[in-house]
Amino acid sequence: MSNDIDTMRAVFARAYGTPQDLEIGDFPKPSAGPGQILIAVKAAGVAFHDGLQLAGKHQIKHQMPYVPGMEIAGTVAALGEGVEGPAVGTPVMALNQGGGWGEYAWVDQSQVWPVLEGVDDPTAAAICMAYTTSHCGLHWEGGLQAGETVLITGATGGVGLAAVQIAHAMGAKVIAVASSDERLAIAADNGADHGVNYTSVGLKDAVMELTDGNGVDVAFDPVMGSLYPDVLSSLAWGGRHVIIGFAGGEIPQIPSNRLLVKNRRALGMVMRYYRYHKPDMMRETVDILQRWYLDGQIRPLIAEIGPLEKAPEFLVEIMERRLIGRAILEP
Numbered sequence: 001m002s003n004d005i006d007t008m009r010a011v012f013a014r015a016y017g018t019p020q021d022l023e024i025g026d027f028p029k030p031s032a033g034p035g036q037i038l039i040a041v042k043a044a045g046v047a048f049h050d051g052l053q054l055a056g057k058h059q060i061k062h063q064m065p066y067v068p069g070m071e072i073a074g075t076v077a078a079l080g081e082g083v084e085g086p087a088v089g090t091p092v093m094a095l096n097q098g099g100g101w102g103e104y105a106w107v108d109q110s111q112v113w114p115v116l117e118g119v120d121d122p123t124a125a126a127i128c129m130a131y132t133t134s135h136c137g138l139h140w141e142g143g144l145q146a147g148e149t150v151l152i153t154g155a156t157g158g159v160g161l162a163a164v165q166i167a168h169a170m171g172a173k174v175i176a177v178a179s180s181d182e183r184l185a186i187a188a189d190n191g192a193d194h195g196v197n198y199t200s201v202g203l204k205d206a207v208m209e210l211t212d213g214n215g216v217d218v219a220f221d222p223v224m225g226s227l228y229p230d231v232l233s234s235l236a237w238g239g240r241h242v243i244i245g246f247a248g249g250e251i252p253q254i255p256s257n258r259l260l261v262k263n264r265r266a267l268g269m270v271m272r273y274y275r276y277h278k279p280d281m282m283r284e285t286v287d288i289l290q291r292w293y294l295d296g297q298i299r300p301l302i303a304e305i306g307p308l309e310k311a312p313e314f315l316v317e318i319m320e321r322r323l324i325g326r327a328i329l330e331p
């Protein structure tokens with residue numbers, strides 16, 4: 001804890017760069033402006049998008065210096081002008097463009113959701129982005145139904161593993177796609193019915209074999225990249241491709257003729273849409289996920305928990321694909 005009332009301990013970047021360029025130390029303590037809530041941060045997620053932002057390769061750009069960290073869990077510390085609740089001291093989860101890797105973070109009041117009793121801080125931080133993304137992608141966007149088959153790429157990544165658990169909870173048949181048998185074993189432990197290691201077998205052929213030649217109803221895809229042609233070919237008649245992200249690096253062009261010939265749909269899914277334009281759906285998603293957690297239907301895999309000093313190490317592990325599950329900082 002910083003001794004100066006106007007400063008706090010935080011992880012910050014002075015310029016776009018690498019995890020090794022991050023600094024840890026005193027940083028101006030934020031306050032809650034009009035319409036904002038100040039949160040005393042208890043847990044904050046470290047994720048792929050933080051690495052992209054730090055590298056200057058994400059759609060969200062920052063004024064320097066900035067504190068990274070979009071996924072926040074903690075308690076309400078102060079309410080800005082015009083904000084009527086939740087009351088100071090209420091446990092909350094929240095999303096922001098950054099700011100989570102410090103003792104305090106301000107968040108727009110519309111981006112703060114109360115945490116139910118029994119949901120701990122690391123779980124709330126893990127749920128607020130990875131699980132909401134997966135639920136919005138599978139349920140609201142993809143319209144996944146019980147009994148349908150869903151293919152999930154990056155199935156042991158933060159978002160992908162959440163999608164495996166959620167799709168299983170929704171009663172779908174889950175085909176997990178990952179780069180190693182070890183990763184597929186983890187996906188199986190989390191609810192995947194089948195696994196495809198795309199480094200050793202052809203993805204499309206394996207999916208066709210698993211689906212009696214029909215293909216999948218929904219593809220949930222945080223990877224795209226070089227897997228995209230096979231993912232597209234794996235879609236059944238009327239299949240829905242939910243595009244979540246580009247962890248694979250490449251941003252592929254969509255061949256519209258291949259959508260047309262099987263009545264397939266390509267669906268972009270970004271959380272900002274639900275957060276800012278569909279707040280009722282977002283709130284329902286947050287409620288459903290917390291209830292599923294309390295019922296034991298989903299269980300975020302927290303791979304690492306550590307103090308702010310661990311931020312560079314966690315981020316390197318994520319960007320080098322060595323971390324399975326979520327890494328959490330506790331300021």
Ligand SMILES: NC(=O)c1ccc[n+]([C@@H]2O[C@H](COP(=O)([O-])OP(=O)(O)OC[C@H]3O[C@@H](n4cnc5c(N)ncnc54)[C@H](OP(=O)(O)O)[C@@H]3O)[C@@H](O)[C@H]2O)c1
Nearest residue numbers: 048154157158159178179222244245246247248269270271
């Ligand atoms: N649409 C939205 O609103 C939204 C919200 C959150 C995150 N995202 C995006 O979703 C993507 C995944 O996020 P995440 O937090 O799940 O990331 P993550 O934990 O790092 O997982 C990414 C997965 O992608 C796979 N992958 C394939 N090629 C890769 C490569 N060249 N580099 C890194 N990973 C590669 C890896 O699995 P294998 O090695 O098994 O293939 C890895 O497990 C990111 O692009 C992120 O920006 C989008």
